[in-house]
Amino acid sequence: MHAAGRFKRSRIPPEELTAKLCAGDTVALSRAITLVESTHPEHQADAQAIIEGCLPHANRSVRIGITGVPGAGKSTFIEAFGKYLTGLGKKVAVLAVDPSSTLSKGSILGDKTRMEELVRDPDAFIRPSPSGASPGGVARKTRETIILCEACGFDSIIVETVGVGQGEIAVHGMVDFFLLLKIAGAGDELQGIKRGIVEMADAIVINKADGENIRAARKARNEFSRALHLFPPKENGWVPRVLMASAVEKNGIPEIWELIQDYVTVNTENGHFAGKRTAQNRYWLIQTIEERLKARFYEDGQIKKLLEEAFSDLEHNKTTPFKAADRLLRNWKRNS
Amino acid sequence: MHAAGRFKRSRIPPEELTAKLCAGDTVALSRAITLVESTHPEHQADAQAIIEGCLPHANRSVRIGITGVPGAGKSTFIEAFGKYLTGLGKKVAVLAVDPSSTLSKGSILGDKTRMEELVRDPDAFIRPSPSGASPGGVARKTRETIILCEACGFDSIIVETVGVGQGEIAVHGMVDFFLLLKIAGAGDELQGIKRGIVEMADAIVINKADGENIRAARKARNEFSRALHLFPPKENGWVPRVLMASAVEKNGIPEIWELIQDYVTVNTENGHFAGKRTAQNRYWLIQTIEERLKARFYEDGQIKKLLEEAFSDLEHNKTTPFKAADRLLRNWKRNS
Numbered sequence: 001m002h003a004a005g006r007f008k009r010s011r012i013p014p015e016e017l018t019a020k021l022c023a024g025d026t027v028a029l030s031r032a033i034t035l036v037e038s039t040h041p042e043h044q045a046d047a048q049a050i051i052e053g054c055l056p057h058a059n060r061s062v063r064i065g066i067t068g069v070p071g072a073g074k075s076t077f078i079e080a081f082g083k084y085l086t087g088l089g090k091k092v093a094v095l096a097v098d099p100s101s102t103l104s105k106g107s108i109l110g111d112k113t114r115m116e117e118l119v120r121d122p123d124a125f126i127r128p129s130p131s132g133a134s135p136g137g138v139a140r141k142t143r144e145t146i147i148l149c150e151a152c153g154f155d156s157i158i159v160e161t162v163g164v165g166q167g168e169i170a171v172h173g174m175v176d177f178f179l180l181l182k183i184a185g186a187g188d189e190l191q192g193i194k195r196g197i198v199e200m201a202d203a204i205v206i207n208k209a210d211g212e213n214i215r216a217a218r219k220a221r222n223e224f225s226r227a228l229h230l231f232p233p234k235e236n237g238w239v240p241r242v243l244m245a246s247a248v249e250k251n252g253i254p255e256i257w258e259l260i261q262d263y264v265t266v267n268t269e270n271g272h273f274a275g276k277r278t279a280q281n282r283y284w285l286i287q288t289i290e291e292r293l294k295a296r297f298y299e300d301g302q303i304k305k306l307l308e309e310a311f312s313d314l315e316h317n318k319t320t321p322f323k324a325a326d327r328l329l330r331n332w333k334r335n336s
Numbered sequence: 337m338h339a340a341g342r343f344k345r346s347r348i349p350p351e352e353l354t355a356k357l358c359a360g361d362t363v364a365l366s367r368a369i370t371l372v373e374s375t376h377p378e379h380q381a382d383a384q385a386i387i388e389g390c391l392p393h394a395n396r397s398v399r400i401g402i403t404g405v406p407g408a409g410k411s412t413f414i415e416a417f418g419k420y421l422t423g424l425g426k427k428v429a430v431l432a433v434d435p436s437s438t439l440s441k442g443s444i445l446g447d448k449t450r451m452e453e454l455v456r457d458p459d460a461f462i463r464p465s466p467s468g469a470s471p472g473g474v475a476r477k478t479r480e481t482i483i484l485c486e487a488c489g490f491d492s493i494i495v496e497t498v499g500v501g502q503g504e505i506a507v508h509g510m511v512d513f514f515l516l517l518k519i520a521g522a523g524d525e526l527q528g529i530k531r532g533i534v535e536m537a538d539a540i541v542i543n544k545a546d547g548e549n550i551r552a553a554r555k556a557r558n559e560f561s562r563a564l565h566l567f568p569p570k571e572n573g574w575v576p577r578v579l580m581a582s583a584v585e586k587n588g589i590p591e592i593w594e595l596i597q598d599y600v601t602v603n604t605e606n607g608h609f610a611g612k613r614t615a616q617n618r619y620w621l622i623q624t625i626e627e628r629l630k631a632r633f634y635e636d637g638q639i640k641k642l643l644e645e646a647f648s649d650l651e652h653n654k655t656t657p658f659k660a661a662d663r664l665l666r667n668w669k670r671n672s
Contacts, residue, residue, distance in 0.1 A: 048659060055653045140658050147656070196535065198566070227563040230534070281650040284657035292665050293629050314617040317391045320483070321620035322476050323384060329628050 014046045018053035021152050026125055029152045036144045037130040051144055054151035059277070061150045062264055063157045065171040067197065068181030070162060073207045075114040077181055077247040078158060082115070084253045085156050086123040093154040094118070097142050097161045097171050098129040125154060136291055139170040143284065146174065172200045173280055176273065177260050180204045182224075184216035198224075199231060203241050203259055210246035217244050236272035238263065297332060306331060350382045354389035357488050362461055365488045372480045373466040387480055390487035395613070397486045398600055399493045401507040403533065404517030406498060409543045411450040413517055413583040414494060418451070420589045421492050422459040429490040430454070433478050433497045433507050434465040461490060472627055475506040479620065482510065508536045509616055512609065513596050516540045518560075520552035534560075535567060539577050539595055546582035553580050572608035574599065633668060642667055 012031065020028035035047040068074050082092045094115070118124045130141045146157055159175055161167035172178050180201035198204070204224050209217035224242045233239060241259055245252030267273040297303055310324035348367065356364035371383040404410050418428045430451070454460045466477045482493055495511055497503035508514050516537035534540070540560050545553035560578045569575055577595055581588030603609040633639055646660035 051656060052659075055656070059653060144656065144658070196532070199532065199535070223562070223566065226559070227566050230559065230563050278651055281657050282647060285646060285650065285660050288658055288661035289633070289664055290626070290630060292661070293633055294626060297625070297629055310621060311618060314621065315614055317395060320387060320391070320480065321617050322480070322624055323388075324621050325624035325628070328625055 011046075014049035014053065017046075018050050018151075021050070021148060022054065022057050024153045026152065029125065029148055030127075032148050033127060033145050036148070037141055047144070051147055054147050057151040058147040059150060061146075061155045061157050062177065062260065063146060063159065063175040064260060065159045065161070065168075065175035065178040066181060067161045067168045067171065067178070068207070072181045072183050073247055074160060074162075074181055077205070077207055077245065078160060079115040079118045080247040080250050080253055081256065082118045082124055082158065083121065084250075084257065086118075086121050088257075089123075090156045091123050091125075091154045092118075092121075092156045092158065093125045093127070093146075093149040094158045094160065095127050095142055095145055095149070096129040097138055097159055097167045125149065125152075135167075135170070136288075138167075139174070140284075140288070142170075143174050168197055168200070173283055176267075176276065177202050177263055179256075181207050182220065183208045184213060184220040198227075201240050202234075202238060202263060203243060203256070204228070205252070205256060206242065206244045207247060209244035209252065210249045236267055236270070236276070238267070300332070303328060303332060347382075350385035351389065353382075354386045354487075357386070357484065358390065358393050360489045362488065365461065365484055366463075368484050369463060369481050372484070373477050383480070387483055390483050393487040394483040395486060397482075397491045397493050398513065398596065399482060399495065399511040400596060401495045401497070401504075401511035401514040402517060403497045403504045403507065403515070404543070408517045408519050409583055410496060410498075410517055413541070413543055413581065414496060415451040415454045416583040416586050416589055417592065418454045418460055418494065419457065420586075420593065422454075422457050424593075425459075426492045427459050427461075427490045428454075428457075428492045428494065429461045429463070429482075429485040430494045430496065431463050431478055431481055431485070432465040433474055433495060433503045461485065461488075471503075471506070472624075474503075475510070476620075476624070478506075479510050504533055504536070509619055512603075512612065513538050513599055515592075517543050518556065519544045520549060520556035534563075537576055538570075538574060538599060539579060539592070540564070541588070541592060542578065542580045543583060545580035545588065546585045572603055572606070572612070574603070636668070639664060639668060 012028075017028050017032055017035075021032055032047070032050050035043045035050065038044065038047070066074060066078060068077075078094060082094060085092045115126060119126055127145065130138055130145075142159065146159070149157055157175075159171050161171045178200055180197060180203070182204055184206055206217045206220050206224075221242045221244055228240050228242065231240075243252060243256055243259065245256060247253075264273060267276070298307070306328050310319065310328060313319040313324060314321065348364075353364050353368055353371075357368055368383070368386050371379045371386065374380065374383070402410060402414060404413075414430060418430060421428045451462060455462055463481065466474055466481075478495065482495070485493055493511075495507050497507045514536055516533060516539070518540055520542055542553045542556050542560070557578045557580055564576050564578065567576075579588060579591055579595065581592060583589075600609060603612070634643070642664050646655065646664065649655040649660060650657065
């Protein structure tokens, strides 16, 4: 309601906002993102018009996903990495996908002071996770925000997520390169990281490889390198690499950027870069369709009742999953 | 048509077949499974009646999934393992889930002579993968067959699949314990195994650990043990183990059975054994519902046309996945 009130007085026509945004105006960008994040129907209509206007100017960037458990040093790493990129003349946007923040209404990037230098850098744009949306909603809004940032001239998009929820699967589905940030621990290297994340990574960076940590970091790097070779190669033939970095001492950052550039070069040449983006677009189309089909089904009052009965019958071995499904679908057909 | 013709002459009332089956008659069991596998509506009606009659007598078994690439020695291993179990007084059913066989109309267990000894064992029952069904159909039929086998008194159910297709995900969703069979190779330990399979395993058995292979097998065992520790623990707290075996020399088989018994004991005590079966039932219920909801949508002629358009628009950056999904769903709502 707050956002709605703010815009009622001063609606900027979508064409005007789009033109400003595409000319590199980050105030216009912020405003467009706020429209994307709003649930107000008028704002959504404007947002969709802006996105459509931005589409021809989007898609020219490298999208980098970064995940890691709290404590892995994500903010410090992103600050060091982002500053390195702006130093090379890049324009860097940092977005966050944090479905859990929708509960607390907070955000991992909400406290921008954690990236003090980057936030003051005119070539960097930092935007916290949209709040008050479902996990699917956060993913949608972040993907649309990426398009806006690209149209605004940002050529390096960093999407941050906490590696403990469902966010990293969503992020993996919207970036070109997925980086898992880790610190060397006491043996249980992956504690707190969900199963499957390691397999998704295009690179693992052992962060905080400095001072007394160096030995442990080297050990972790070697262990992960060995373990990654036990996995079958990825579809695009890329073999994930393990690197060490110290965001505090600013060590290892150029090597990570070099690796990402290698990845982009190799995959652009063999067609997998564009292929992955097309596949991701199709994935989100199918995903969105199916989520809504399911929502229509499960939100039906009669279905809710029958599903409860089915669960109970299954628990007491009175039916099979397939017979119960038949019954539910027959009822749905009749009603819909 | 063949099966339909055969039964037209001699239909046995479902109650009669159920009674015989529950008394341990494997001829009745075979016949009931043929009904389950048939697509003929009358056979399906009989099959569902029999399954319902069997449900109160089912569920008393340990269900073991075994996967491995061709060449890992699955048949020889299952023969040795099965014979060991019947030697302990167990009744062993061996089923196969092999979606690929539905194309060739063949089956990995079709050539029963590959398990010569087990096939002659009166306490063993071997059934090849149902042919002529979709992957989803194979999974459904196999799950229903498990119920029939359990009601017939089989207390050890082995479900075999080739670790190269989608079969292993289906099998993982219908067994209590999932075993990945491997052989020591020349470095690329997991070649041919799909990503994610290693994470699904409750145990990895390095097979053919005999003769000149022993050294390589030990190396592979150590590598996998180390790698598995890098994964976060499973939901039930079970830490997967790596064992060695020689099915030919019949080494390591008792240790594997001991491990499975440990697993069953621990998980029965902490409630995860029953909990996993309940979760699997729910999974198959939801899975079946959603597959059919999607089928109804995607098989619609109008939707097919619009989807093609959406894919093309996405490829040319003319729309976003979310806008395209909106358009498709609005059309579906109008028509259905």
